[in-house]
Amino acid sequence: MTKIDEKKELTEKVSVKNAPLPDTVYISLVQHLGKPNDLLDVGVGDIVKTGQLLAHADALVTSPIHSSVNGKVLKITDWPHPVLGKTKTIVIERDKEAVEEEFVLRSKEEVDGLSIDQLRNIIKDCGIVGMGGATFPSHVKLAPPKPIDSLIINGAECEPYLTSDNRLMVENPKEILEGVCIIAKILNTANVYIAVEDNKPEAIKEFKNQVLDFKLKVLKTQYPQGAEKQLIYSVLKRKVPSGKLPFEVGVVVHNVATAFAIFEAVYKNKPLYERIVTVTGDIFENPGNFKVRIGTPIKDLISIAGPLKKEIKKIIMGGPMMGIAQGTDEVPIIKGSSGVLVLADDEVAEAEEGACIRCGECIKNCPMGLSPALISAAASKGKWDLAKDYGLLDCVECGLCAYSCPVNKNIVQWVKYAKTKIKR
Amino acid sequence: MNNNLVVSTSPHIHRHESTATIMWAVVIALIPSGIGSVWIFGLSALWVILTGVLSAVVFEVLIQRLRGQEVSVLDGSAVLTGLLLTYNLPPVVPLWIPVVGSFFAIAIVKHAFGGLGRNIFNPALAGRAFLLAAWPTYMTTFHAPYDALTTATPLALLKEGKILNLAEMNLTYGDLFFGGRAGCIGEVCIGLLILGAIFLWVRGVFSLHAPFAFIATLALFSWAFGGTALFSGDWIFAILSGGLILGAFFMATDYVTTPLTLKGQAIFGIGCGLITFVIRKWGGYPEGVSYSILMMNAFTPLIDRYVRPKRY
Ligand code: SF4
Numbered sequence: 001m002t003k004i005d006e007k008k009e010l011t012e013k014v015s016v017k018n019a020p021l022p023d024t025v026y027i028s029l030v031q032h033l034g035k036p037n038d039l040l041d042v043g044v045g046d047i048v049k050t051g052q053l054l055a056h057a058d059a060l061v062t063s064p065i066h067s068s069v070n071g072k073v074l075k076i077t078d079w080p081h082p083v084l085g086k087t088k089t090i091v092i093e094r095d096k097e098a099v100e101e102e103f104v105l106r107s108k109e110e111v112d113g114l115s116i117d118q119l120r121n122i123i124k125d126c127g128i129v130g131m132g133g134a135t136f137p138s139h140v141k142l143a144p145p146k147p148i149d150s151l152i153i154n155g156a157e158c159e160p161y162l163t164s165d166n167r168l169m170v171e172n173p174k175e176i177l178e179g180v181c182i183i184a185k186i187l188n189t190a191n192v193y194i195a196v197e198d199n200k201p202e203a204i205k206e207f208k209n210q211v212l213d214f215k216l217k218v219l220k221t222q223y224p225q226g227a228e229k230q231l232i233y234s235v236l237k238r239k240v241p242s243g244k245l246p247f248e249v250g251v252v253v254h255n256v257a258t259a260f261a262i263f264e265a266v267y268k269n270k271p272l273y274e275r276i277v278t279v280t281g282d283i284f285e286n287p288g289n290f291k292v293r294i295g296t297p298i299k300d301l302i303s304i305a306g307p308l309k310k311e312i313k314k315i316i317m318g319g320p321m322m323g324i325a326q327g328t329d330e331v332p333i334i335k336g337s338s339g340v341l342v343l344a345d346d347e348v349a350e351a352e353e354g355a356c357i358r359c360g361e362c363i364k365n366c367p368m369g370l371s372p373a374l375i376s377a378a379a380s381k382g383k384w385d386l387a388k389d390y391g392l393l394d395c396v397e398c399g400l401c402a403y404s405c406p407v408n409k410n411i412v413q414w415v416k417y418a419k420t421k422i423k424r
Numbered sequence: 425m426n427n428n429l430v431v432s433t434s435p436h437i438h439r440h441e442s443t444a445t446i447m448w449a450v451v452i453a454l455i456p457s458g459i460g461s462v463w464i465f466g467l468s469a470l471w472v473i474l475t476g477v478l479s480a481v482v483f484e485v486l487i488q489r490l491r492g493q494e495v496s497v498l499d500g501s502a503v504l505t506g507l508l509l510t511y512n513l514p515p516v517v518p519l520w521i522p523v524v525g526s527f528f529a530i531a532i533v534k535h536a537f538g539g540l541g542r543n544i545f546n547p548a549l550a551g552r553a554f555l556l557a558a559w560p561t562y563m564t565t566f567h568a569p570y571d572a573l574t575t576a577t578p579l580a581l582l583k584e585g586k587i588l589n590l591a592e593m594n595l596t597y598g599d600l601f602f603g604g605r606a607g608c609i610g611e612v613c614i615g616l617l618i619l620g621a622i623f624l625w626v627r628g629v630f631s632l633h634a635p636f637a638f639i640a641t642l643a644l645f646s647w648a649f650g651g652t653a654l655f656s657g658d659w660i661f662a663i664l665s666g667g668l669i670l671g672a673f674f675m676a677t678d679y680v681t682t683p684l685t686l687k688g689q690a691i692f693g694i695g696c697g698l699i700t701f702v703i704r705k706w707g708g709y710p711e712g713v714s715y716s717i718l719m720m721n722a723f724t725p726l727i728d729r730y731v732r733p734k735r736y
């Protein structure tokens with residue numbers, strides 16, 4: 001396997017700091033996978049409070065959004081979105097005088113008294129989604145269509161550069177474990193694994209210091225182990241068939257940050273309006289992990305981690321392997337944003353795509369056992385069925401193939417392109 | 425600000441390996457054996473090597489110019505082709521031989537098929553095969569080590585049937601290992617070739633599936649059926665006497681002309697071993713390594729079609 005330069009050392013020891021509250025937040029109606037929040041609960045000019053419901057949708061697979069500041073709704077407009085180009089976005093100007101209210105806490109006894117349905121509803125109403133980046137609404141994932149026997153808590157954080165989950169595990173292990181208890185209760189399973197890669201010794205130590213009702217699974221560091229199917233295989237040696245979801249082999253996977261968000265929702269009644277974001281890159285004097293309000297534009301974060309050593313050439317939402325390059329620094333943080341990576345000119349080697357020399361590296365490295373060279377060759381000739389035959393639809397877009405390709409084949413780009421062609 | 429942000433698809437970082445770093449690594453790995461050969465056979469080997477490499481480079485530049493392509497000669501692939509071609513020539517040949525060989529390899533085998541990555545046959549080996557067919561006398565006149573006398577290669581002696589074993593040739597395994605025998609320029613210094621192969625393997629340039637399968641198959645068959653009685657063949661001689669080590673490590677591992685998957689590469693190696701054995705035992709030529717690789721090159725598309733990686 002190709003070894004990737006992880007660069008986690010830039011931020012893995014930097015404690016989480018609260019980012020200064022942004023002057024303006026841009027909260028997209030689409031923060032999750034599923035139906036967008038098309039029913040507005042506020043209008044332009046309304047005064048809103050931190051945690052107040054802004055919009056929801058009438059569907060099962062959806063997740064409401066909440067204000068992340070005290071302030072006034074300035075406008076509702078199309079605004080850059082880190083994944084989807086532009087989406088309808090609620091723009092809120094923060095009231096700098098207003099003091100944030102405390103949420104009403106629930107005691108342990110109260111929480112223990114909650115029924116499974118009540119718990120699920122709290123999680124739904126608080127807008128909790130998968131925080132690892134998938135942003136699938138958590139309450140849906142907590143109601144699998146058939147019973148499961150194992151729960152895996154994903155603390156692998158295999159993506160290079162990113163350390164937000166690592167810091168969360170180091171600083172808040174107790175809260176994460178409370179969240180895991182809630183998830184395990186809802187899913188009715190006692191077979192719980194907490195999976196952490198061995199490049200996070202501090203996090204592993206913290207978990208070992210806790211009284212664990214769960215099995216701590218220390219995994220050998222290997223990208224892309226954080227991908228659900230890979231993780232399930234690493235932990236349980238079960239394979240999820242192509243095109244199927246994990247529950248079909250009796251497993252559900254939740255991220256550590258999601259467990260933490262569920263803890264805060266249940267114990268503190270706190271909607272998901274902030275998250276930890278790694279702001280990193282060699283370009284920064286002060287890269288780090290920050291607790292950031294949803295809707296904060298990334299240019300605010302770039303100035304927090306600055307000053308800059310060089311000119312910015314690329315801004316990536318997420319990590320270097322799967323993150324999405326941004327065309328503007330106005331895009332806001334959304335619920336699934338675990339990191340902002342900024343690269344300088346000398347780190348962005350945009351070499352031209354050459355002809356495949358058939359070295360086989362991409363095939364050797366593909367975690368799904370596909371033939372990336374042949375997929376991209378087929379796609380570049382418009383042969384979609386052939387691309388499918390070589391495994392196109394099983395590609396998890398981890399990027400390992402393109403990472404290891406000596407001629408810079410844009411394999412992932414071809415894959416994405418071919419997938420859109422096939423869907424149509 | 426920021427209107428010059430680069431927006432491209434993930435991944436945003438890459439391994440520091442390119443066609444050039446790979447090709448030059450292979451060239452470097454081959455150099456010790458060349459030096460050894462010049463030491464053994466004298467300066468004429470050096471002139472052959474230099475002529476072959478230089479003409480390969482010149483033809484590459486000319487053809488890429490003519491085809492209106494970007495000239496990519498710095499990626500080292502033409503140098504490598506020239507080097508491998510001359511490594512498959514006898515140490516003393518007229519200097520137009522490597523020039524013609526390079527022309528055939530670069531212009532016809534490589535570029536007529538579309539350039540690097542698209543050629544079906546290994547250019548250096550196809551160039552050699554062409555020379556052998558066209559000028560067999562030059563191509564089969566070998567010299568004794570440290571001597572100007574012409575002599576036959578160990579495999580040729582065996583083929584003629586006059587001499588049946590190493591002792592009768594006045595050779596030891598040590599001689600074979602360190603290049604003390606007649607043969608092609610690049611094939612005789614087995615020890616130095618293995619050194620280069622180890623360097624490439626450690627660097628991750630190739631995997632050992634094809635070479636090991638090749639060598640093991642040939643050794644096995646030579647042991648089982650190569651002797652006067654069953655299971656009495658001299659398999660060590662079979663490994664060390666011809667172009668096997670050069671071919672297995674440096675040509676059966678060529679990216680472009682061998683299968684993509686590890687399993688496919690193993691099949692390729694087994695096929696090469698079998699064909700080499702058949703040619704050595706029953707064929708018209710004493711040595712079959714290059715022909716076996718060329719034949720398996722032809723099967724590569726088929727192997728790639730049916731041997732797929734194991735799906736997750
Ligand atoms: S991006 Fe797709 S094809 Fe490439 S290595 Fe990952 S899973 Fe395989």
Ligand code: SF4
Nearest residue numbers: 356357359360362405
């Ligand atoms: S890694 Fe690149 S050059 Fe090598 S086989 Fe795959 S696509 Fe071709």
